[in-house]
Amino acid sequence: MNSSARFQDNPDAFLRRLFDVAVAAADPMKQLSRYLPEPPKGRTIVVGAGKGSARMAEALEACWEGPLEGVVVTRYGHEAPCKHIEILSASHPVPDEAGEKAAKRILETVSDLTEDDLVIVLISGGGSALLSLPPEGVTLADKIAVNKALLRCGAAIDEVNCVRKHLSAIKGGRLAAAIHPARCHTLLISDVPGDDPAIIASGPTVGETTTVEDARAILKRYEIDLPDHVARHLDTEAARCVTPDDPRLARAENHIIATPFMSLEAAADAAREAGLDVLVLGDTIEGEAKDVGIVHAGIAGSVVHHGVPAKRPAIILSGGETSVTVKGEGRGGRNVEFLLSLAVELNGLEGVYALAGDTDGVDGREEVAGAVIGPDTLERARLLGLDARAALADNDGHGFFEALGDQVITGPTLTNVNDFRAILIL
Incomplete structure (x- = not known):
């Protein structure tokens, strides 16, 4: 040129x-190998979500020395070939049941780990819709309706994700909390202004600083009415995200491997x-x-x-x-x-x-x-x-x-x- x-x-x-x-310049195959963690004494588990997560998994398999296993979810049509990491597919930008099932699989995959184990989490843009796991008392249909309303009204991505986090059982640091006591090493491709790990895919492994009150204010600003049972959920302790000072995040690290x-x-x-x-x-x-x-x-x-x-x-x-x-x-x-x-x-x-x-x-x-x-x-x-x-x-x-x-x-x-x-x- x-x-x-x-x-x-x-x-x-x-x-x-x-x-x-x-x-x-943002191809995980070119970037990911520079951010690998030290191998663990125990198992290496891989989970992840996003439109680039399958390619990230493929890149990880190409450069990781030693056994690994796990599951990631990507958008339909964005799969990549992997030998040891299972690739699931779901809908984006509007969530579907496949994404809900994938989120449950990911939580099951990281359950019952020990402090000798390592979980490598692969996160990229789109992960928020793909990890659509509503909390108890809220349905997937509720989340889809709120998500559609936010997308149509012109809400900024950080506003959309704030609401998503408080209507989730896996985002807003909850995945990292589930991984505890194992070591959590997250690799991220940023698709958000400012490259804030807490915003990328709604920060499943990052402590959250926004509050339920912030989520309510966003819904009010855009005149989005919630069903009574969803509004009641926002009044419960389960709606509150995992905060940065939560001891379950003590062994969680986040590394951005590619940015806009x-x-x-x-x-x-x-x-x-x-x-x-x-x-x-x-x-x-x-x-x-x-x-x-x-x-x-x-x-x-x-x-x-x-x-x-x-x-x-x-x-x-x-x-x-x-x-x-x-x-x-x-x-x-x-x-x-x-x-x-x-x-x-x-x-x-x-x-x-x-x-x-x-x-x-x-x-x-x-x-x-x-x-x-x-x-x-x-x-x-x-x-x-x-x-x-x-x-x-x-x-x-x-x-x-x-x-x-x-x-x-x-x-x-x-x-x-x-x-x-x-x-x-x-």
Whole structure:
């Protein structure tokens, strides 16, 4: 990627290459071996959950010396081949019974251990929905209803996870408590702004600082009504998570092996090598996807018209996890919503191209990572009878970009470091 002609001749292909570089930087096969614990005197048990957990298990088997056994759960279609670790599959983002059964299996697998044993926990984004184990008195249907309501209302990921933790029998440090007295060594791939282990997959092995009162406040803020029996659960001691000072967490360690910023830096290095001026906005950008699109368009316009805060040819990179308040009947998701908003705001600005995609290969509920736009996007759409503003109002980014043939489809990447956004300015 050392020739400026490459990005000038085929901007879409160049952007896709940067996306692939970002994803590759978060491959557990490249990262996991550096964070292995010391082997135990007793057994080595492996459990885990997330869209990257199966690939993490495969990577662990490739580098671990000695016997191991266990079970992890991943999203349907995100499995990886393992010889000693059983791979289960369940639904994401809306939980299903398979996830509930998998969570029970994981708790059973770590029961009755001794202080000589070691449990390696493999956690990545998506683990919260995949480890859906309601507490006594709350049903899976209750959790699904609350989860759907939170996803539709545009709640931030930390708010969603706060509620999930207080309606769970395994999250919010409860898995680490169940592992006690064995040693608990958790390896995590971060998909959250700030890389807080307590937020990744709702922190099953991390002490929790939020409270039941915080969960109630979030539900009130978004006007989500709970069934009476679920509301009563929040009044019980069982709703309270395991706190950081709980003695059962004394032997629990958490290590992040891949982060969104690592992937942004890898893409930035590749872009600099190609001769571009690189502006990295950060990996913690949140907010409504359409609003984030407007802000990014403003920055790109400043580069075009004023040469600040970067000079052409340039690329603007950012990560994080936006949200979408669903008002229409379209197919989502947040990356294509961002691109629709960006395209509308740029209004065909010459020389500006962009890609946005989820690094796990799934944007919303579609098996599509994201899409690309260019100066001709709106005109091409018009010739097909498509209205970008109408598609944005209907939350139908996937339908819009599918019709244009501009989707980015990767298949499951078996990792997850959140969203990747790149705006190329020639």
